[in-house]
Amino acid sequence: MNRIIAVARLQAVGRRDGLLWPLVVLSIAFAVNLFVFGSMGDEIGDRPVTGGLASVYITGLAFGAVAIAQQFPFALGMSVTRREFAAALGLFTLAQTVIYAVLLVVLQAVENATDGWGLRLRFFGLGFLDAYGVPTQLLIYAVPMLLMSLIGITLGTVYVRWHTNGVFGAICVIVVVLGATAGLITRYGRWPAVGEWFQDQSALTLFAGWPSIAVVLLALLSWTALRRATA
Structure with missing residues (x-):
């Protein structure tokens, strides 16, 4: 366990940019939204949701992929086993996710307390989150972040295992599967049923429950690819 923690610390040092850049991107998106909606004055309406919060999740995906490609070869060179590397990466990713989730919950509370930063704006909050307690809010923020990180990590492991062609x-496989699924739903006119299914899901199920299943599947896929990767 001590060795896994040591490897996780090594990853933290090597990924300082990965920790900071999502926050930098989020800050820039926030500043741009404040400027744009502040310029609108009374035309802003009643607390619109800007969607700018997605920037931190997308950046997390990108750095998840880069981390594997950069650190896995170095770890092997330092005689770190694949199992140790995977466990340390999981520990680091979980800690990173918790930190971001706590930060977002705090910023959402500040946003609500200031009536949307004085502009009736929703940047960190999503409206429906106000109906839930802090533990549920943490899950709704954290699990999608964990999912995006796992998507990036999975792409990174595919790269170190099968390189660019992989x-x-x-x-290509993802595009074909999604396209075929959309085509079948359209062919049989099932889009209203799909919409009803989403409406019947609670926020906790939709943002934390189903994504948690995807996280587990991606973690297993990543480990399967990583255990045979040679960097």
Whole structure:
């Protein structure tokens, strides 16, 4: 366990940019939204949701992929086993996710207390979150962040295992599967049923429950690819 913690600390040092850049991107998106909606004055309406919060999740995905490609070869060179590397990466990713989730919950509370930063704006909050307690809010913020990180990590493990052809091959498979699914739903006119299914899901199920299943599947897929990777 001590060795896994040591490897996680090594990853934290090597990923300082990965920790900071999502916050930098989030801050820039926030500043831009404040400027744009502040310029609108009374035309802003009643607390619109800007969607800018997605920036931190997308950045987390990107750095998850880069972390594997950069750190896995170095870890092998330092005689770190694949199991130790995977366990340390999981520990680091979980800690990072918790930190971001706590930060977002705090910022949402500040946003509510200041009536949307004095502009009736929703940047960190999503409206429906106000109906839930802090533990539920943490899950709704954290699990999608964990999912995005796992998507990036999975792409990174595919790269170190099968290199560029593997990544493009995986993307092609995803596009084909999503396209075929959308085509079948359209062919049989099931889009209203799909919409009803989403409406019947609670926020906790939709943002934390189903994504948790995807997180587990991606973690297993990543480990399967990583255990045979040679960097």
